[in-house]
Amino acid sequence: KKLIIINGPNLNLLGKREPNIYGSLTFTEFLEEVRKKYKDIQIDYFQSNIEGELIDKIQDVGFSYDGIILNAAAYTHTSVGIGDAVKAIETSVIEVHISNTFGREEFRHQSYISPNAKGVILGFGLQSYELAIQSFI
Numbered sequence: 104k105k106l107i108i109i110n111g112p113n114l115n116l117l118g119k120r121e122p123n124i125y126g127s128l129t130f131t132e133f134l135e136e137v138r139k140k141y142k143d144i145q146i147d148y149f150q151s152n153i154e155g156e157l158i159d160k161i162q163d164v165g166f167s168y169d170g171i172i173l174n175a176a177a178y179t180h181t182s183v184g185i186g187d188a189v190k191a192i193e194t195s196v197i198e199v200h201i202s203n204t205f206g207r208e209e210f211r212h213q214s215y216i217s218p219n220a221k222g223v224i225l226g227f228g229l230q231s232y233e234l235a236i237q238s239f240i
């Protein structure tokens with residue numbers, strides 16, 4: 104199986120960004136653990152702070168990969184373009200968030216990804232990503 108994790112803006116700062124909300128593990132450390140645990144699965148990774156680059160990547164992988172695990176971060180709540188990209192492709196997308204966005208500010212309750220995602224996993228810290236991987240196995 105071929106999966107990709109796509110992370111949006113500011114998620115490159117995981118480990119040092121608001122650790123009370125997002126934890127103190129870096130994404131590289133987490134990814135290393137998860138790749139060891141799920142050796143039979145190819146787990147690619149892409150992060151960008153740029154909306155168009157996220158759309159390009161979704162289009163690139165969206166007709167050949169078995170699954171996309173997408174944390175569009177702040178763009179979740181603003182990007183019609185990323186929402187349209189998710190709708191346009193064939194590969195199933197699981198939307199993930201580290202924090203429970205419904206327990207936070209009102210503007211984080213809106214998602215342009217959810218209507219076209221296969222499912223949504225949020226609030227479990229970095230484990231949200233692992234649960235999404237398991238959903239594709």
Ligand code: DQA
Pocket residue numbers: 112113114174175176177178179199200201202203204211
């Ligand atoms: C986030 C939640 C978003 O509201 C926020 O903008 C992020 C991270 C999460 O994983 O909890 O950057 O997607």
